[in-house]
Amino acid sequence: MTATLPASARFITFEGIDGSGKSTQIKRLAAYLTDQGHDVVVTREPGGSPGAEEIRALVLQGDPDRWSAETEILLFTAARRDHLERTILPALRAGKIVLCDRFADSTRMYQGLSRGNLRGIVDQLHELMIGREPDLTILIDMDPAVGLTRALSRQTLDERFEAFGEDLQIDMRQGFLDLAKEFAQRFRVIDGARDMDTVASDIAAVVDGELV
Numbered sequence: 001m002t003a004t005l006p007a008s009a010r011f012i013t014f015e016g017i018d019g020s021g022k023s024t025q026i027k028r029l030a031a032y033l034t035d036q037g038h039d040v041v042v043t044r045e046p047g048g049s050p051g052a053e054e055i056r057a058l059v060l061q062g063d064p065d066r067w068s069a070e071t072e073i074l075l076f077t078a079a080r081r082d083h084l085e086r087t088i089l090p091a092l093r094a095g096k097i098v099l100c101d102r103f104a105d106s107t108r109m110y111q112g113l114s115r116g117n118l119r120g121i122v123d124q125l126h127e128l129m130i131g132r133e134p135d136l137t138i139l140i141d142m143d144p145a146v147g148l149t150r151a152l153s154r155q156t157l158d159e160r161f162e163a164f165g166e167d168l169q170i171d172m173r174q175g176f177l178d179l180a181k182e183f184a185q186r187f188r189v190i191d192g193a194r195d196m197d198t199v200a201s202d203i204a205a206v207v208d209g210e211l212v
């Protein structure tokens with residue numbers, strides 16, 4: 001898949017616990033890259049295409065217990081497949097830089113860890129239906145207590161996952177750090193517990209290094 005893409009195409013994902021600053025930093029990075037003359041597409045998961053946004057509403061709103069853990073994995077993967085087909089791959093084929101708020105690493109963590117160990121199922125389905133990893137993944141790492149306070153202060157409709165609470169977020173933080181070791185080639189860990197400007201300039205430096 002990658003071999004046929006223009007040299008300027010890059011698929012960059014942001015991961016981290018709720019409230020770690022992903023959307024803030026994606027906006028900052030998009031502005032920075034656009035200023036430098038790059039063609040940038042900002043997108044997010046679950047969602048990022050009309051069909052996937054419909055699935056987002058199914059998984060993030062309403063009674064959380066109406067889906068089994070396995071069905072939830074299927075829904076997130078279905079949303080991802082649509083997003084990949086309709087948004088991500090067309091942008092990469094056009095030589096753009098795609099900045100995506102969460103991708104398959106979030107499924108490996110949230111669906112793979114939170115309701116028992118389902119990582120094997122997540123990985124099998126990913127290989128079968130998605131089969132693509134990002135070129136670069138920025139992990140914004142921070143103490144969950146800080147992230148949770150920030151996330152709850154927003155009071156969005158996605159409270160279902162944010163209501164998981166601090167214990168699960170502590171496991172998620174460690175899980176993301178473990179993933180960063182597992183996929184060390186594409187992961188870069190950024191300390192997110194600093195002011196926005198410092199975090200943004202660290203991320204810009206990492207991405208600059210990948211674009212040369």
Ligand code: ADP
Nearest residue numbers: 018019020021022023024025150151194195196
């Ligand atoms: P995420 O997308 O990872 O959930 P957001 O970017 O939405 O995180 O940030 C969560 C909240 O924390 C927002 O209200 C945002 O303005 C604030 N925030 C983001 N980065 C920082 C930072 N470095 N310092 C203080 N507050 C921040």
Ligand code: TYD
Nearest residue numbers: 018019045046076102103106107110158161
């Ligand atoms: P998001 O809108 O990124 O929330 P936040 O800005 O708070 O990080 O994601 C919504 C929730 O969806 C988030 O709690 C994580 C969850 N999620 C999964 O459980 N599995 C997935 O595959 C993805 C992409 C997200």
